[in-house]
Amino acid sequence: MSTDFGSRIRLSVFGESHAPAVGVVLEGVPAGETIDFEELQAFLARRAPGQSALTTARKEADVPEFLSGIVNGVTCGSAITAVIRNSDTRSADYENLKIIPRPGHADYPAYVKYGGHNDIRGGGQFSARLTAPLCIAGGILLQILERRGIYIGAHIAEIAGIKDQTFDASFFDSIAKKPFPVVSDEAGAAMQEAILAAKKEGDSVGGIVECVITGLAPGLGDPLYGSFEGILSQAVFGIPAVKGIEFGAGFEAARLRGSQNNDAYCIDEAGQIRTVTNNHGGILGGLTSGMPVIFRAAFKPTPSIAKPQQSVDLKEMKETELVIQGRHDPCVVPRAVPCVIAAAAVSAAQIVL
Numbered sequence: 001m002s003t004d005f006g007s008r009i010r011l012s013v014f015g016e017s018h019a020p021a022v023g024v025v026l027e028g029v030p031a032g033e034t035i036d037f038e039e040l041q042a043f044l045a046r047r048a049p050g051q052s053a054l055t056t057a058r059k060e061a062d063v064p065e066f067l068s069g070i071v072n073g074v075t076c077g078s079a080i081t082a083v084i085r086n087s088d089t090r091s092a093d094y095e096n097l098k099i100i101p102r103p104g105h106a107d108y109p110a111y112v113k114y115g116g117h118n119d120i121r122g123g124g125q126f127s128a129r130l131t132a133p134l135c136i137a138g139g140i141l142l143q144i145l146e147r148r149g150i151y152i153g154a155h156i157a158e159i160a161g162i163k164d165q166t167f168d169a170s171f172f173d174s175i176a177k178k179p180f181p182v183v184s185d186e187a188g189a190a191m192q193e194a195i196l197a198a199k200k201e202g203d204s205v206g207g208i209v210e211c212v213i214t215g216l217a218p219g220l221g222d223p224l225y226g227s228f229e230g231i232l233s234q235a236v237f238g239i240p241a242v243k244g245i246e247f248g249a250g251f252e253a254a255r256l257r258g259s260q261n262n263d264a265y266c267i268d269e270a271g272q273i274r275t276v277t278n279n280h281g282g283i284l285g286g287l288t289s290g291m292p293v294i295f296r297a298a299f300k301p302t303p304s305i306a307k308p309q310q311s312v313d314l315k316e317m318k319e320t321e322l323v324i325q326g327r328h329d330p331c332v333v334p335r336a337v338p339c340v341i342a343a344a345a346v347s348a349a350q351i352v353l
Contacts, residue, residue, distance in 0.1 A: 005235060009349040011137050015083075017122025017129040018094075023083035024133035026069070026140065030353060031077035033144050035070055043139040046338040047131060052179070054195050054334055056327045060087060064136050080140065084132050094121045099314045100322050104303025111314060128240045128332060131339040138342020141349045148352060150215035152344045154337050156182050157296055159207035160194035163187065169214045169292065181337045199330035202306030206241075207333035209340045210296045213348055216282070218273075218290035220351040227286025228293070231350050235343040236297050241332050244298035248281025263291075288351070297340055304328040 005011045008028055015022030041063065048062045049055050062084055069080030097120045101107035106126040110118040118124055142152060153172030157164050165183040167175075175181045182188035191207075198205045221228035233245050253261050256279075263275035275291055282293035304324050311322040329335065 005238065006231075006346065006350050008351075009141070009346065009353055011134075011346055013130050013133040013137075015086075015130065015133070016119045016124040017127035018086060018119070018124075021083040021085045022129055022133050023081065024136050026080040026137045028353070029069070029075050029077075029080055029140070029144070031075050033075040033147075035073055035075065035140055036143060037073065039143065040064070040136070040139040043142065043338060044132070044135050046176070046181075047135050047335050049329075049335070053199075054180075054192060054329075054331065056329045060084075060132075062132055080137075082133070082136050084136070086129070094326065096322075097324075100311050100320060101314065102303060102322065102324060103309045103311060104300070108314075116314075122326075123240075126240060128335075128339075131239055131336075131342075134238070134346070135338055135342045138338070138345040141345040141353075142341070145215075145345060145348055145352060148215070150213065150348060150352060152211065152213050152341050152348065154181070154209055154211040154341045154344075156180070156188070156191065156333055156337060157208040157210035159191040159331060159333050160198070160205040162190045162194060164191075167210055167212065169212055172212075180334060195331045198301075204302035204305050204328075204330045206299050206301040207331065208296050208298050209333060209337055210294070211340050211344050213282070213293040213344055216288045216290070216293060216348065216352070218288055220288040221283070221286050223286045227283070228288055228347070228351060229283050229286060232293075232295060232344065232347045235347045236295075236340065239297070239336065239339045239343060241299045241302070241336070242297050243300045245295055247283060247293075247295045249279040250281075250296065253279060293344075295344075297336075299333050299336055302329050302332055 010027040012025045044062050049060055064082040064084055067081040069075060069078050097107060101111060122129060151169060151172060153169060153175060155164060155167045155175050164187045167183055171183055180188045180192060194205055229247055236242055236245050249261060261279050263277045263279050266274055266276050268274045278291045281295060282289055282291040308321050308323050311320060313320045
C-alpha cells in the first residue's frame with residue numbers, strides 16, 4: 001500500500017499495474033452522503049485508457065467494485081474500499097526490463113530499494129494505473145464538495161508548447177463533456193497533431209494541466225507546513241509524471257515587482273472582500289483568501305518511447321541499448337486532467353470536511 005495521504009480525510013491506494021486489481025481505501029468521509037454512481041463512472045471514463053489514437057491501446061473498463069463504506073448508495077461512516085480489476089495486461093512486454101532499467105522511469109531506484117524484487121510489469125506500483133483508484137476517491141469527494149458549494153475544474157493549458165486560451169469556472173461544464181479538454185478547439189487540434197507527430201516518430205511530448213477550485217471560504221488551511229499549497233502539492237505529486245507545480249502567477253511572480261504582483265483588495269457587488277487580481281492564486285500564508293484557487297501542474301513527456309535508448313544491464317554491469325515494447329500514451333496530459341481534479345478534490349476535502 002502506498003503512503004497514506006491526508007489527516008481528516010485519509011486516502012490510500014494499492015495494487016500494481018498488472019496485478020489482479022488496483023484499489024483505494026478512503027477514510028473519514030461523513031456518513032449520509034449519497035453517491036451518484038453514474039456520475040462517478042462518467043468521471044472515471046475521462047481517465048480510462050484505450051479511447052483514441054492519442055492514448056495507450058490498453059483497454060480497461062475501469063468499473064469500481066465497492067467492498068465497504070457505501071450501503072444502498074449512501075456512505076455509512078466506515079472506510080470506503082473499492083477495487084478496479086485489471087483485465088487487459090501483457091506482462092511479457094516487460095520481461096527484459098527486470099535487469100535493464102528504462103530511462104525516465106523509476107526502474108533503477110526501485111531495483112535498488114527493493115533488492116530487485118519490485119514488480120516491473122507496467123511500472124508496478126509506480127504506474128499511472130494507480131491514478132484510477134485516485135479518481136474513485138476524487139470522484140466521490142467532488143460530489144460531496146459540490147453540495148457545499150465548492151467546484152473544481154481543469155483543462156489542458158499546454159502541450160508541446162501549444163497553449164490553450166484562458167480558463168475559468170465558466171468553462172467547467174463544457175470542458176468536462178469534451179473528449180479533449182481544452183477551451184479552444186483550434187488549439188486542441190494543434191495539440192493533437194503534435195501528439196500524433198511525436199507518436200509517429202516513436203517519441204512523446206509533455207504539457208501542463210491548469211486547475212481551478214471555486215467556493216472555498218477565506219481562512220481555510222494552516223500556516224507553514226499545514227498550508228493548502230503544501231497539501232495540494234503533495235497530492236498532485238502523487239500523480240506519476242508530474243515534475244512541477246505553481247500557484248497563481250507562479251514562477252512569473254519572480255520576474256515582477258511587488259507593486260505588480262500584489263493583489264489590491266476591494267469589495268464586490270455582493271459586499272464580499274475580494275482582490276482585484278489573483279496573482280496569489282487564492283492562497284496567502286497557506287490560507288485560502290476567498291478567491292479561486294488556481295494552480296498548474298507540469299507533466300514530463302512519457303518516458304516509454306519506441307526510439308532506441310541507452311541503458312545498462314544490471315546483471316552484466318555493462319552499457320546496452322534498450323528498445324521498449326508495450327502500449328504507452330504518447331502524451332499523458334489528456335488523461336491526466338481528471339487525475340489533477342481528483343487530487344484537488346482530495347486536498348480540498350482536508351480543509352472543508
